[in-house]
Amino acid sequence: MDTPDRGAAPPAARAEDSPLFSFIDSLSPIEPLKSAYSGNSLQAYHQSLNITSVSSIFTSPHHNAQKESKLSKSSFADFSENELCVDxxxxxxxxxxxNEVRLLACTSTITRESQTITSSANEGVVDLPQGPNDLPQRGRFFSGSPDHNTTPCHGVRSDLKQDKSRKLEAIQTAKNTLEKRKCLFSTDMQLPDGCQPANDNEVLGCEWDELVSVTSGELLAFDSSMHQDHRGIQLAVNNAESCGYLLSRLAGDGDIADRTHPSASSQAYYQDMVMGEDKAENAQVFPEDIKTISGEEIQDNLNEENACNPLDCKVETQQRGVRRRCxxxxxxxxxxxxxxxxSVANLPFSTRKGKSPAQSHTNPAKTPSPHVFRGIGLHLNALALTANDKIARQNPSTTALVPSLKIEPDMHGNVLSAGDNFIHSGAGLLDLQMNNDDxxxxxxxxxDHISSQSSSPPKKRRxxxxxxxxxxxxxxxxxxxxxxxYCECFAAGVYCSEPCxxxxxxxxxxxxxxxxxxxKQIEFRNPLAFAPxxxxxxxxxxxxxEDPNNTxxxxxxxxxxxCxxxxxxxxxxxxxxxxxGCSTNxxxxxxxxxxxxxxxAVSAENEEMKQVGEQTESCGKEKENDLQNSNVQSEDHKLVELAVPITPPFDVSSSLLKQPNFSNAKPPRPTKPRSGSxxxxxxxxxxxxxKISKVAESVFDEKMPDILKEASSPGIVKTSSPNGKRVSPPHNALSISPNRKGGRxxxxxxxxxxPSLLGDMGSGSAAGNADSTFSASPLALVLGRPVPAASLSPKRSAPFPPPPTLSVAIAVVTVAANSIRVPCSAGHMHKYIPEIPKFGGQQASSSAAFAYISLPLLFQLAGDG
DNA sequence: GAGTTTGAAACT
DNA sequence: CAGTTTCAAACTC
Structure with missing residues (x-):
């Protein structure tokens, strides 16, 4: 099929003819492969990437492949599996x-690829409709996008392509394998009742896969940077998902493994998210890693997918690079x-949808609830905090409550590690916040996890x-x-479980x-009832x-x-x-x-004020400075506080997601110092x-989407205007988030x-809508195709991810952005990531999240351009 | 583990 | 909004 593929895809040949292609050829050491596989390159690339990171993140690639028409879905999935199995x-x-070598070579050229990819992706999207027919699709891909675009990637892809070509022949077999995988997947997931992944999930997965694939490609090319970004995204997603997921699990059996490995839970979850299915698939590919991870899982996967093992070799080559990095x-x-x-099994479920987790777990009912019911975890937070507090206490230097990252060493350690990675990578600053948020x-x-899994080991760990x-x-x-x-569980937004x-x-x-x-009733009564x-x-x-402003x-x-x-x-x-520390409240x-x-006592404050005024000498300038800072902070805090704490009555899940954000956004309030300065x-x-805060509250509560609130709050802070000229929340939301991190x-x-996107996301407020349209525009620009604003702005209520086309477009955009590599990408990722959940409401639509992530980059690009 | 204390939540 | 009751956690023994 290899040669046939090319032939099949005349466009591909055209692409090859194109200067780009020639250029790529020159760049890539392995020319022959490229040409041969160019058609498949995109898919191959997609697969490779997906395998490594993408699919795992949000959904199971398998499902994706099955599904649909979407670009890669049918075609890619088929290919991937085909490749894997057929290989x-x-x-x-x-x-x-x-391939590996090529990948390395390609990395340099990746930027081009990304660009080309974007175009190809577009094409691919268009072509995709053909869907089920792998061959035709391939042909399109080959001819169309991949060829043109992927020159650099060809090297990598070429291998895949070759495999693909052969696979094409075995497409049917591949399909079978796909089904098998599905089955396996389901089995792995331990879906109860043979619950099949929701279509939505699958769709999401597909989209994500596509997106991921693209991103993964970047990852390959830009290992450090991409990884960072990707990680950041994943982290965010993980956070969001994890919350929901964990919560969902609350009732559920909660995987013992997770429980047993408390520390691992977060990371594991993250990994799952990232590696997710990849593990299942890739794990095979990377025995080494597998070893480290857990031979069992891998083995299980392998066993399940033994037929596909051959794939390992192929995938390995490409994915290894990626995976290894991972x-x-x-x-x-x-x-x-x-x-x-x-967790891995869980991940896919979680990503797919709440259903899966529940399914996996003994309690079927749980599944839906978790998503819906993602707890805000007030009490839980408090508990966690308390633990941290202990630490904090030890460290008087820190402000009253320096959050204890240490609280959960495992988590933090993991998170931090991830954050470190990000940081190292360079784009990580935002990531750090993410981490912090995390x-x-x-x-x-x-x-929450604990609570959710109360019965589960994790709690114990906790x-x-x-x-x-x-x-x-x-x-x-x-x-x-x-x-x-009164019920802590309820207050925390988690279901009661065994421990109760x-x-x-x-x-x-x-x-x-x-x-x-x-x-709802309680929230109606007291919007802050469930607020942390x-x-x-x-x-x-x-x-x-780095922000100096950040207290x-x-x-x-x-x-x-x-009291x-x-x-x-x-x-x-x-x-x-x-x-x-206690506050004036x-x-x-x-x-x-x-x-x-x-x-x-206000008096105390007054005294201090007086002191400040009078004792300029003693405390003098220092205090003033402190005061100024504190003032700004305090103002910010209040606004932020209001904004932050308020949980949208409607969205429990959002609140969870938010928390992390606002933790970032929120201005620190030094407890002890605070009391003084x-x-x-x-x-x-x-x-x-x-007063402002009250107003803000009303505003935020009533109309501001949580995300916006958060975003806006930071923006306010930065503005540092005590008056808090508030930017319209929707507008600010996005901008704000980046603002948090100075450089960004x-x-x-x-x-x-x-920001508009967020606005829509949050509550679908009118303001948000306008923004959403705007946000969409950039994509449209990039893609050259109109993107429905609606798709961009998933509303919480919207259970499903944006249409595949959109996702593809997003993916393209993402790729392009990544290729360009805006320095700030990571930051954007962070900010947006946390919000991701909002898109989906209960379940963040991975695609949406991705879109968010990518969008910023696009904007940047646009701005830069 | 039972009983008391405490303060928040809920109610009026 | 204030006062009272209810409630469950926190605490003590």
């Missing part, structure tokens, strides 16, 4: 090795990974990790039926509707953040306690429990909060800020419109 014959071929990146994690076995959120998430029995503890409600805030000793509990997936309705009581900035985030980690108690007898020295005090008496005494500084503006601000400038 048995091809194994002998040297290409695999050559492994390197994840290498540390893998040790933990034993737990991942399940950390802050991570604690939360993990808590317990052990956190030292706090709290983390493990579950509710013991008797009269509330676990449908009131509750009676008459209705907080279970089975009663999802009741839970949700009750939740304490918000913290992770130290790491701050550290990573040191700070934590904040949103509502404030009302009278505990003196805010016991867990009765929410502030104390959250490891946060508190109404506590005899506050002795070790994390920060409530300035409480911050409060002082506040004094003048405090009232004003409060520039990028934001270039991408003014981008």
């Amino acid at each position: 048995g014959t091809d194994k002998d071929k040297p290409p695999s090795s050559s 492994l390197v990146f994840e290498a540390s994690r893998y040790p933990h990974k034993t737990a991942q076995k399940e 950390c802050s959120a991570g604690g939360f998430l993990e808590n 317990k052990s990790d956190n030292n706090d029995d709290d983390s493990c503890k579950r509710c013991s409600c008797k009269k509330s039926k676990c449908l009131k805030l 000793s509750c009676q008459g509990c209705l907080n279970k997936p089975i009663h999802e509707e009741i839970v949700l309705s009750t939740r 009581k304490v918000i913290r900035l992770s130290d790491a985030a701050q550290e990573t953040q 040191p980690a700070s934590a904040r108690h949103k509502r404030g306690c009302n 009278k007898k505990s003196s805010c020295l016991k867990k009765y005090c929410e502030c104390y429990q959250g490891g946060v 508190c109404r506590c008496e005899t506050c002795k909060n070790t994390f920060g005494i409530r300035d409480g 911050s409060s002082r500084s506040k004094a003048p503006e405090a009232v004003h800020s409060r 601000k520039l990028i934001l400038k270039s991408i003014p419109s981008f």
Whole structure:
């Protein structure tokens, strides 16, 4: 088929003729392969990439392949599988090795590829419709996009192509293999009742696969950078997903493996996300990695897909490079990974949809709920925080509540490691925040996990990790039926599980509707009811953040306690429990909060103010500076706080997602220092800020999508205008996020419109809509095809990912952007990533997320261009 | 593990 | 909005 492919794809030949192709040929050492495989190159590339990173991230490639028409879906999937399975014959071929070399060679040229890819992708999209027919599609691909575009990649692809060509012949066999995989996948996933992955998921997976494939290609080319970005994305996705996923799992059996490997859970999850199916597929490919990870998983996969083993060789060559990197990146994690076995299986499910997790788990009902019910994890957060607090306490230097990244060493370590990677890579700054978010959120998430998996081992880990029995503890409600805030589980947005000793509990997936309705009622009553009581900035985030504006980690108690007898020295005090110092919001008496005494008394603040004014000498300039900073921060904090804490009544999931974000966004409020300087500084503006905050709250709550809120808040902060001239939330949202990270601000400038996407995402508010259209435009520009704004702005309610075409377009864009490699890409990724969940609402549409990620890049490009 | 204390949540 | 009741966690023994 190889030669035939070419022949089949006249366009490909054309492409080869093109100067690009010639150029590529010159670049790539392995010319012959290229030409031969050029047609397949795209797919091959896609596969390789997918295998490595893409598919795993969001969905199972297998499903994707099955599905549809979408570009790669049918064609790619078929190819991939074909290649994998069919390759048995091809194994002998040297290409695999050559591919690696080529990849290396290609990396230099990758930029071109990416560009070309974009075009090809477009073409591919157009062609895709043919869908099921692998051959025709291939032909198109070959002729069309790949040829033109992929010159650089050809080297890599060539191998794949060769395999493909052969595979084409075996397409049918490949299809069979695909089905097998599906089956395997399902088996791996342990879907109960043979639940099949939701179509949506599959679709998503397909899209993602495509996207991923593209990205993966970049990864190959730009290992460091791409990995970073990719990681960042994955991290974000993981975070979002993990929350939902974990939550979903709450009721579920919770994989023992995950539980057993608490530390690994986060990473594992991440890996799963990244490697995800890739592992299943790739794992085979990379025995080495597999070893590190867990031979069992790999073996299982291998066993399942033994037929495909031959693929390993092929895939290996290409993927190895990618994978190895991933492994390197994840290498540390893998040790933990034993737990991942399940996690891997879970990942796909999670990515696919909530259903899968539930399915995988004993409780079928759970699956849907988790997504829907992603907990906000107030209490859990608090618990996590408390654990951290302990640490924080140890470190007085840190502001009252420096978030304890340490809280969950495992998680953090993993996250940090990931973050480190990012950082090292260069684009990582944002990543750091992500990490931070993760950390802050991570604690939360993990808590959620724990809570969610309460029965599961993870909780135990947590317990052990956190030292706090709290983390493990579950509710013991008797009269509330676990449908009131009294119930920690309910308050945390998680379903009650085994550990709970509750009676008459209705907080279970089975009663999802009741839970949700009750939740809504409570939120209606008090929009902040499920908002995190304490918000913290992770130290790491701050550290990573270069922004001078970013105050040191700070934590904040949103509502404030009302302690009278505990003196805010016991867990009765929410502030104390959250490891946060009391704030002016508190109404506590005899506050002795070790994390920060409530300035409480305005007088105290005034005094300090006076002191500042009078004692300029002693404290003098330093204090003033501090005050100024604190003022700005305080203002910001308030606004941010309002924005942040408020959880959209509608979206539980969003809240989860948010938290991480705002942890980043939120200005740190030094508890102890805060009591002094911050409060002082506040004094003048405090009232004003409060008013503003209230207004902001109303605004945010009512109309601002969470994302926007978050985004906006940071923007406000940066503006540093106490008045907080608020940028219209929708507009700012995007811009803001980048702003957080100093360097990226520039990028934001270039991408003014981008925020709109978020706006839509959040609540689908009118403002968001306009933005969404705008955001869409860039894509359209890039792609040269109109992209429905709607697709770009997935609404929470929208369960499904954007149409495949869109995803493809996004993928293309992403590729292009990556190829261009805007310095800020990573940052964008971060920011957007967290928001991803919002797109899907319960389930972030991977495609949407990707789009977000890519969009910024596009904007940048546009801006740069 | 039972009982008490505590403060938030819920209710009026 | 304030006061009261209910509730479950936190704490003590």
